[in-house]
Amino acid sequence: MDNDLTLAPLGRSGWTAGAAALLRAVARDPWFITLLILAVPALYWTASGTTPVAVERLWYWWPALMRGLGMNVQISLLAMTLGTMLGLVVGAISLSPLAPLRALTRAYVLAFRNAPILVLVYFTTYVFPFEVPVAGWVLPFPDWIKVVIGLALPASANVAEIFRGAVQSIPAAQWEAAHSLGFARTQIFRMVILPQCLRRMLAPWMNLYASITMSTALASLVGVHDLVDTATVASNTVARTDFTILIYFTLLALFFAYCYPISRLTRYLERRHARH
């Protein structure tokens, strides 16, 4: 009875307090603030019909910019997929007991980690042919796929290092313990080592993904119609000082909006991993 009396008002005030807390949290959320900063002037301009010309032009170019960003994302995802597959193979070979094989992967990793990515992108763009004959057919070999390969090479070298580091970070005693329990080498690898490695690899792998995504901006230098290229074309077409300022800083903001959440997530994973 006593309980009921105290619970009822507490429940209501708890609800309002909860709603207030939620509102405060939303109001402090950086994404919400960003949205507000963007939406308020936009609403004001549409309502009063005084949209600045530069903003109007930006709105006009927005679909093209988004298509460009799509190209960047597409290149980065494909390059990372290819790089991861290649890198895991190279990383696995670099753990082999055969010294010549290890030396070979060492050279591969060194070569592709020490080469500027821009030079690798030029390399794949200009050295590969623009079409490839496959069994009587002539398939086009578009520039953006060459950029994918140019980015996948350094990505694979880095994935190989991440993989090697993760496997070697597992204490050798675990191998011995699993051996003594009668596991075979492949079983130990699959059931003991790999599950732990995957967790350790996730954060550096995502770091690498963010860095590869930023490198996709280089695609514009070899004529791929990506976000940076679209922005340059837009700035040259409109040819207004205020629009040029606006579009290049929009470019910066778009890349930031894509890469910053990834880096936050990476840091969160790193912290969580550090606790284990």
Add this chain to the structure above:
Amino acid sequence: MTESLLEGWVAFARPFGLNYAFVLDAGERVAFVRGLWVTLQLCAASIPVSLVFGVLIAAGLTSGRAWLTRPLTALVELTRNTPTLVQLYCAFLVLNMLISQKLEGGNPITPFMWVVLVVALHKAVFHAEALRAGIEAVPGVTLEAARSLAFSRGEILWRVQLPLALRFALPALVNNLVDLVKMTAIASAIAVGDVTYESIMIWSQRDNVLELLLLILLYFGLLTWVVSVAGRWLENRLRMPGYGQ
């Protein structure tokens, strides 16, 4: 003497399918060597600038003053999460244009300086992160000891924290500098005549992309090797018994 050496080299490379005939053309050879020299200058200029900025940003980040750390944190996040090329465009195509308009043509900042500035600032952020970790790793008792000896805040930073942080962060700093050397290749995007740009000029005249790219990769390999050897030498030189590895 040089001429015959170069001819010998061209003849040596030909059986491998590599056509290095451009070195026999005086104009192109001079352009390529100038490109090598400009890349070296870019590295030599941006390495010290990046280190100075890195120390300043690290000092600001660890100062504990909100009006200093907040904007610096924002700068760090912005720099880390946007492509260097876009930063270079924002600096060169936007800021440089505004400065040129303000000064009506008499802009003293060359594209070379913009590349140095952007690349150095980009890497300075990474230096700062490494140095900050080093500064925070300095044991509390060491700081207490320094304070009890009446060191001021600045003196503690300069004479106690930074020397220790430098040793702690050196491997990361060398890694960043290797990255910086590779990053100077983006100078070609705004037509600074570095080795990549001069090579593009040469290979658009002749069809020798592969040959030039191999040379560029070798050159960057050499530069990064020099940086990492220097780093390792410095690491050994600065090693203090009982601190770090």
